Amino acid sequence: MASNTDHASHADSGIKLPVLKREKLILNDRSYHWITDRICGIIENRQPLLWWLLFIPSSLIALIGVGGGLFHLVSTGVGVWGNTNRIMWGWPIVNFVFWIGIGHAGTLISAILFLTRQNWRTSINRAAEAMTIFAVMCAGIFPAFHVGRVWFAWFLAPVPNANAIWQNFKSPLLWDVFAVSTYFTISLIFWFLGMVPDLATIRDRCKPGIRKILYGIFSLGWRGGNRQWSHYEMAYLLLAALSTPLVLSVHSVVSFDFATSVVPGWHTTIFPPYFVAGAIFGGFAMVLTIMIPARFIYGLQDLITMKHIDNMAKIILLTGTIVGYAYLMELFVAFYSGAIYEMDAFKFRIAGPYWWAYAAMMSCNVLSPQVFWFKACRENLWVVMIVAMCVNVGMWYERFVIIVTTLARMWLPGDWKTFSPSPQDQLLFIGTIGMFLTLFLLFLRFLPCINIAEVKWTKLESDPHFEDNESHPDAGAEVIPAYQNELSSK
Amino acid sequence: MSTTRKRVYGYLAEFKSASALYKAAEKVRDAGFSKWDCYTPYPVHGLDAAMGLKRSILPWFVFFGGITGTATAFTLAYVTQVVIYPTVVQAKPTNIFTIPAFFPVMFELTILFSGFTVLFGLLGLIQLPRLNHPLFASKQFHRATDDGFFIAIEARDEKFSPQGTRDLLANIGGENIELVEEEQN
Structure with a gap:
């Protein structure tokens, strides 16, 4: 309110404050039809050679790693994994937490950036949401098979079983079952509902045939009437409002798996915010990792602009710094607590046989994003890509450090072990990377990878009052170009 | 000769921009129509008030x-x-x-x-999913999900008249006014 009155008094006294020109989120004044054509064209035209060059190896890796790996695991027994009596969580749970974390950026972009009216999200939210769904699918594999006899995985669900034993609702592991399955379901609903108008766009462009029927079924008969949009926008707002606490809760609950135990190195209250910041951090890195190449392959530079990449780089810098703060705070609290076991756990992490994992985590997660303080680095896509890759690696190491190094030195010295993953462990993890890429490439092939309706909405002339310029309170004020004009003039 | 009987669904008119649609919607609302809708490729903010719609329940x-x-x-x-x-x-x-x-x-x-x-x-x-809708018979309606801004006034509306409604749509800036008919067996 204060700034408004200031403004008014300036206007009265004849001084006009310069107005920051509203940035265009779509470059080159593309028309609505161009947007439709460009995004639907990805689905309607033949895929570029690079798509096949990526799809064939990733699907093979997925087939061998996940298909073959799980077949071997189920037919032999869960013992083929390198989990030992003490490090019983080992590699599978490292991967579970890693993939769940990747999924967080999607819901953050679609929900939190929606509620905070960050309109730049519209160009990347669809792909990020798809990434969420696929990452959670990859994540789900690990705990489901970690139960040992996967055909008893339904014991996780609160249904009466033959032993008349009920799940322990006081256990963070059960909370996790609810949190992750709710997260997957809500993300799927959010993703699907957001896609309905765009599926209708594709339906309306199809020639009659099987494709038109299929897109017709999934677009539910959407017509784009305002009586539909009105309820639709309310539904979208509600889902965003529901997903915002959800996304914060999911990784908090994942962190409870550790934080509610009495294990030195895990039993800390900083875990929930630390995990959530790390998840957003890793998720954005993955969004950049897959969107920068996709942007080039499909010529989407006018829709996913340097401004978008700049914003994401800044979020990576922010969350990376929060994560760095959490790492240091953990060390400080271990020192300040005076608890010798706590101190020893952290000494072991830094200087023990796993020092290389700790060093990889620190350098990839805390040091590498610091280059984003410099504009030149945020504008150089190679630098952005390298940092994003570093963060992907670093976030995996973070989970490795938290889980494996802690379990390797628990209370009983007789339990102390050095963990090494078995070939099956490694195969399955590489397999999930293949599965993730395969699913994402199929998504690019069959579904609109950018939110067509919302991107159109961000055009300045989409505002019905766009032509009523005269009534603008700052009419006649000096207009100074925003960041993007600077960039495009280079 | 075709033996299919056709029933009039209503008039469909195109408008050149979101602003034009907005102003036209206010006039259709003020003319007292109730069974009509604006079709846009993206949600046009403020159109709810221009159409006189209540907040979603x-x-x-x-x-x-x-x-x-x-x-x-x-x-x-x-x-x-x-x-x-x-x-x-x-x-x-x-x-x-x-x-x-x-x-x-x-x-x-x-x-x-x-x-x-x-x-x-x-x-x-929003009464979906449904397999078909009379408007899909229109030759131009497919543009409502691409770059077209439309208003459709249904024949079921009490105020509808074949000539009067057409004139109204033409007066408020509607182009390509089309009588949409649905086939009946």
Whole structure:
């Protein structure tokens, strides 16, 4: 309110404050039809050679790693994994937490950036949401098979079983079952509902045939009437409002798996915010990792602009710094607590046989994003890509450090072990990377990878009052170009 | 000669921009029509007021959906942990005072049930899915999901008249005015 009155008094006294020109989120004044054509064209035209060059190896890796790996695991027994009596969580749970974390950026972009009216999200939210769904699918594999006899995985669900034993609702592991399955379901609903108008766009462009029927079924008969949009926008707002606490809760609950135990190195209250910041951090890195190449392959530079990449780089810098703060705070609290076991756990992490994992985590997660303080680095896509890759690696190491190094030195010295993953462990993890890429490439092939309706909405002339310029309170004020004009003039 | 009978669905008119559609919508609203709609490729903000639409009632459905979720989770946890199968774990009580441990699941199910209510409540309110609609018979309507801005006034509306409505749409800036007919067997 204060700034408004200031403004008014300036206007009265004849001084006009310069107005920051509203940035265009779509470059080159593309028309609505161009947007439709460009995004639907990805689905309607033949895929570029690079798509096949990526799809064939990733699907093979997925087939061998996940298909073959799980077949071997189920037919032999869960013992083929390198989990030992003490490090019983080992590699599978490292991967579970890693993939769940990747999924967080999607819901953050679609929900939190929606509620905070960050309109730049519209160009990347669809792909990020798809990434969420696929990452959670990859994540789900690990705990489901970690139960040992996967055909008893339904014991996780609160249904009466033959032993008349009920799940322990006081256990963070059960909370996790609810949190992750709710997260997957809500993300799927959010993703699907957001896609309905765009599926209708594709339906309306199809020639009659099987494709038109299929897109017709999934677009539910959407017509784009305002009586539909009105309820639709309310539904979208509600889902965003529901997903915002959800996304914060999911990784908090994942962190409870550790934080509610009495294990030195895990039993800390900083875990929930630390995990959530790390998840957003890793998720954005993955969004950049897959969107920068996709942007080039499909010529989407006018829709996913340097401004978008700049914003994401800044979020990576922010969350990376929060994560760095959490790492240091953990060390400080271990020192300040005076608890010798706590101190020893952290000494072991830094200087023990796993020092290389700790060093990889620190350098990839805390040091590498610091280059984003410099504009030149945020504008150089190679630098952005390298940092994003570093963060992907670093976030995996973070989970490795938290889980494996802690379990390797628990209370009983007789339990102390050095963990090494078995070939099956490694195969399955590489397999999930293949599965993730395969699913994402199929998504690019069959579904609109950018939110067509919302991107159109961000055009300045989409505002019905766009032509009523005269009534603008700052009419006649000096207009100074925003960041993007600077960039495009280079 | 075709023997299919056709029934008039209404008039469909195109407008050149979101602003033009907005101004036209205000005039159709003021003319007192009730069975009509604006078709746009993206949600045009402010059009609800220009059409005289009320705020969506979906939040109310979701409120009750969410409460159902909370109650379901509490009942599930309380009955199984306190009534049927009380087990002392983590030195936590086996009575109502163990409720803080139930909060995460209560929260998650609140969100889950609310999410499903959003989905099914929305589908109920916008009356989808449906396999076909008379407007899909129009030659130009496919542009409503691309770059076209349309107003359709239905023949069911009491104020509808074959000539008067056409003139109204033409006067408020409508182009390519089309009489949309649905086939009947």
